[in-house]
Amino acid sequence: MDAVLDGIRDLLPVLRERAQETEDRRVLSAETVKSLAETGFFRLLQPTRFGGLEAHPLTFLTAVREIASACGSTGWVASVVGVHNWQLGLFPDQAQQDVWASDTSTRMSSSYAPTGKITAVEGGYRVTGRWSFSSGCDHATWVLLGGIIPPGEDGSPADFRTFLLPISDYTIEDVWHTVGLRGTGSNDIVVDNAFVPEYRTLSFNDTARCICPGQEQNPGPLYKIPYASIFSYAITTPIIGMATGAYQAHVEYTRKRVRASYVGVKAAEDPHSQVRVAEAAGDIDSAWLALQANMRELMDLVTAGTKLPMPLRLRVRRDQVRGTELSIRAVDRLFENSGGRALAVGTPIQRFWRDAHAGRVHAINDPERALSMFGRGEFGLPLNDAMV
Structure with a gap:
């Protein structure tokens, strides 16, 4: 595992x-993708x-943080694509x-x-629709x-599932024109009446119960962790990485910067700048240390x-959304302290700022949902959410 991390760190300057x-x-x-693959990164959770x-x-999340500290878009893609190898390990063996x-x-x-239409047919499902942000x-x-399987005529409840499709069953439409995470190529997936066999589906209810078909072939502890814990941290960690990269870029820039409004005074000697960088460092450390401990x-x-225990699972989600919040706060503070020249296209600080805010709008980062779940757990109220 150390060899993978060493390979990632050697790749960071590039x-x-x-x-x-x-x-x-x-x-x-x-x-870039080939270089990441050659380090063994994509095999970490496989x-x-x-x-x-x-x-x-x-090990996986540490690698993601390192990658995102160099390039936010690369860190984001590496994380979300890399975590899929873990999820596939939960599917039935044939998948x-x-x-x-x-x-x-x-x-x-x-x-x-679940933006597409799912229709149950003999042996599986028919899938049609458009999915964004891939x-x-x-x-x-x-x-x-x-996708959501509608309630059955026999009274069976609706089920939220993941459907696995080969590239022959879908097309990619280039629609990715954004202000942040511009390099992720997060385009639309379009499917027209593709057949997906039953064995290439996985219920989110099973992932929440940590009882999935793939555990029969993959019995290791890695595949007994809740989906919500692994996937949510695969989204927050790149943002922590972006905040880390912004911090590194800001410190390097500020050491050399002379503030024009104070006639030759070095920005690094400004006590207010010193306080702001300390606050940003504390927020980033808090986000990462909580993630590691959990x-x-x-x-x-x-x-x-x-x-x-459910209190731990709830704490994981609580600290995940808080980790994103702390990272965004750190990036904002660093950006605000960087002066007008940081606005120039090509400077790392403004790119990290845009990328981090783009990552923040991912649905898994909505704080109210996760914090409300934590509060319900603390008050002894029932929980009916698979993303915990």
């Missing part, structure tokens, strides 16, 4: 140099039986075989908002799409075969 080009292209280059490393989630049997380096993108889809040959506790418990 990713940093490519950051503006990545933004201008609106998609990661094939060279089952060992398909050439994966089944690494501790913190895993479909994707990895002939090529264990196959990648998947996703779009989970980050990294140009570098994937399968996609994971969210993920270690989750893994320790599942490794010991202990059932995960």
Whole structure:
């Protein structure tokens, strides 16, 4: 695992140099994706039986933070594409075989908002519709799409599932023109009446109960963690990484900056700047330390075969949205303290600021939902949310 992290750190200067080009292209280059793959990054959460490393989630998240500190768009794509290898490990074995049997380096993108139409048919489902924000889809040959199966005529309740489709069943429409995370290529996925067999679907209710079909072939502790814990941290960690990159860029810039309004006074000598950078550093550290502690506790418990207590699962989601909030606050403070020259196109601070705010609007970062769940748990009220 150390070799993967070492490879990522060796790659950071290149990713940093490519950051503006990545933004201008609106998609990661094939060279960048190839370089990430060569470090072993995409195999970190992949089952060992398909050439994966089944690494501790913190190894994966540490790598994501490092990547995002060099280029926000690259960190975002790496995280969301990389975490899909973990999710596929929860699917029935035949679905895993479909994707990895002939090529264990196959990648998947996703779009989970249930915006399409799902119709139950014999042996599976018919899927039609448009799904947005599929980050990294140009570098994937399968996609994971969210969909709701309507209530059955037999009285069975509606079910929210993930549907796995090969690239032959969908098209990609280039619609990604945004102010932030411009390099992620998060385009639309369009599906027209594709058949998805039952075995290529996974219920979110099963992921919430931590009882999924893939655990039979992948019995390791990594695959016993709730989906909401892994996926939510795969969204917050790149934002912590962006805040880290903004902090590094700000400190380097401020050491050399002379404030024009104070006739030759170095910005680094301004006590107000010193306070602001300390506050930003504290927020970033708080976000990351809470994430680390929670993920270690989750893994320790599942490794010991202990059932995960609901208060811990609720705390994970609480600290996840708070981690995003703290990171955004840090980036804002650093941007505000950087002066007018930070507005120039190509400067890292304004790119990190835009990228972090773009990541913040992901649905998993909505604080009210996660904080309300935590409050309900504290007050002993019932919980009916699969994203915990």
